[in-house]
């Protein structure tokens with residue numbers, strides 16, 4: 570059920586959110602849309618540089634900041650030291666494998682507090698569930714490559 574976004578679609582979404590079109594913005598957003606799941610700014614930079622050699626890491630950071638402000642992407646801080654970004658903005662939780670560092674999307678029914686969007690009379694706007702452990706692949710001794 571993966572939807573492949575064309576560059577036209579990517580540009581349409583950016584325009585809809587009143588983001589001025591630049592090649593960097595289109596490339597970064599498209600990369601994240603295409604399932605470049607949970608990528609760090611550095612990983613995004615490495616990919617974009619291949620297509621747009623003149624791009625700088627600083628530009629990647631400002632682009633990510635802009636896309637985040639427009640709610641087109643989300644920042645995940647599951648590893649604390651490094652932020653990851655993804656275009657999958659539906660609420661979901663994350664699992665980090667302590668062995669292979671892979672990050673997985675986790676779908677868990679929201680708890681009653683989250684469904685009411687309230688806790689102790691405070692209103693909840695966002696919730697990030699981070700789970701840590703050993704992923705299935707590592708658990709069954711799956712060897713990569």
Ligand SMILES: [Zn+2]
Nearest residue numbers: 666669704707
């Ligand atoms: Zn693992």
Ligand SMILES: [Zn+2]
Nearest residue numbers: 655657663674
């Ligand atoms: Zn995710």
